[in-house]
Amino acid sequence: MPxxxxxxxxxxxxxxxxxxxxxxxxxxxxxxxxxxxxSEEREKIxxxxxxxxxxxAAMRAxxxxxxxxxxxxxxx
Numbered sequence: 001m002p003x004x005x006x007x008x009x010x011x012x013x014x015x016x017x018x019x020x021x022x023x024x025x026x027x028x029x030x031x032x033x034x035x036x037x038x039s040e041e042r043e044k045i046x047x048x049x050x051x052x053x054x055x056x057a058a059m060r061a062x063x064x065x066x067x068x069x070x071x072x073x074x075x076x
Contacts, residue, residue: 012066020032020059 030045037045 009066011071013063013070014058016063016066020056020063022054023059027052 027049030049034042034045
């Protein structure tokens with residue numbers, strides 16, 4: 001039976017930062033498409049962007065946690 005890989009958190013902060021940047025870019029792209037959307041589509045885009053903003057806030061909180069864990073050597 002194969003052994004599970006050890007938990008490698010060494011690049012979690014960078015991965016999360018990239019995810020935040022990608023999500024911000026998606027918000028910006030969605031806002032640009034709103035000018036061509038119907039009122040119903042615009043509302044769907046607004047709602048999706050609200051969820052994206054919530055996700056960004058959660059990712060930023062996780063970045064802080066991961067950075068603190070990194071500073072403390074990932075000790076629990």
